Amino acid sequence: MKNLITIGLPSKGRLKDKAVDFLDKKGLKVLQGDKERNYFASIENKSNIKIIYLHAKEIIQRLGDGTLDVGISGLDLLKESEKNLQEKITIKQKLNFGEADLIVAVPDDWIDVQTIADLEEVAFDIRSKRNTRLRVATKYPNLTNNFLVSKGVTQYKLISSLGATETYPFIGSSEIITDITSTGKTLADNNLRVLKDGLILKSSACLMVSKKKLSILKNFLILLS
């Protein structure tokens, strides 16, 4: 079909429910097939719209390569993705769910470290005393790098993490972390504290559109705004 619109939605959890709600409120009722785990869905009375459930990161990749026309995913994931991928995607609208901050956190008991400037001094300390660099565990290497370098911290090394990053400082895998947090509870429960000027990015779910398709989708996007 020539005017087929493919929309990618997060496949799991609250983000999925909220994304479905969002479409619902715009008059686009998502119809789930009778197989519960099927990754495809459709919209009531709109045969030209196809819904695909994907991992939030995948949605950005697929918007980039043109498989998807429209998608709902996190701003953090978009900003973390490769630059040439980002250039192919437009943020149409920030949505009022999926809010979370990407932050720099240090152990609570590092009472001498309140700001990034403190962190930098400690990094130099570690370097001169032990000839190693401050290790920063993160799932967001690109955003973390840009942030730390722009704040003048250079004596560090990234440790890439796939999950439970909060444990890293206490099992000897890193000294500090950057991570995504919405309530701050996980951080606090794991004896970590956000630096005062340690906000890297304020993120939320966003409605994203493949740039190439912007003009064709003009009418459809009016419906969503």
Added chain:
Amino acid sequence: MKSKKLSEQIVKTFKSNGFVLSEPDVLLDSEYIIQRSGENFRRSMLTFENEDGKVMCLRPDLTVASCIKFLERKTKSKSKIYYSGQAYRRTSKKGSDLVNDQLGIEILGSKDQLKDDFKVINTILNSAKKLKNKKIKIKVGDIGLFKKLINSLDMPERWKLRLTKHFWRPKYFEELLERLEKNSDIDAVTFDADKKRFFEMKKMSQDTVIAGRTVTEILKRFDKKIKDPRSFSEGKKIVTIIRSFLKINCKLSQLDEKLLDFVEKNNLKKNIFKEFKSILNLKKLNKEVTFITNFGRNIEYYTGIVFEIFAGKKEIARGGRYDDLLKSLGAKKSIPAVGAAINLNNI
């Protein structure tokens, strides 16, 4: 082939001034460079993984590559070298070249600062002189002068460290000044809470390790921080002094007078700028030399004199003194050095 002839002429001048060819490795261990220069270098390097799983890079800069070569040779004596070759790096600017032709000289282990600074600038000028008769102008600054100013001002050590360390990063430096102005460094509420924790932690076993740092280490630094003047109200005044210093921009012949004027206006000690002979020495060049305090702020490793040479409006060469680079690349002692490179594209 005009440029080939050109570089041959320049190399001839280098040689006749006692500089010896150095041919640094094209492939370098990228971890080694990142270990020492920091993660921000990674982005600009062209890397690949070799069969042993080691990440190698094409040399991003010939000064750095020459320094590494110098350290490998383990010579202790002064080394006057020139290089002519390609450096490889990525920039964030679209369409900029990955391959840069670099042609330059370095004096590694340069102890006679006055003589060697002059030698480098003069050699570069002589090599350029043969090429064009355009009006030569020199812009010069001195990072050391800024450090002297900062050290003479009455402010907490941590601020001195920050300001000197980030001088070469103008945007962040400006953020620092704004914070210093408002004194938004320590906030009283969390500070009191932390002080409570401080006394609790004093009772803990002092060699307990928290995320790689011992309790002793943490408490010592915290203690130092509170002993530094806490409500630091002079911030605004100090920022005004720094800003007015960074506005000095004058002919070399007026520099003495300008600095004296600056010192008097701000009630600073008269002798804080006593050593800048290397700059004054440039009067001997008989060229138009402009001194700018707000200068040489784009490369981290400069520590003293920095200069750019212009033929008309085009920059044809730049260089400076970098006394800490060799140490940061692994030398046991600090090995002072000075050097400059010619921008062939602009000649």
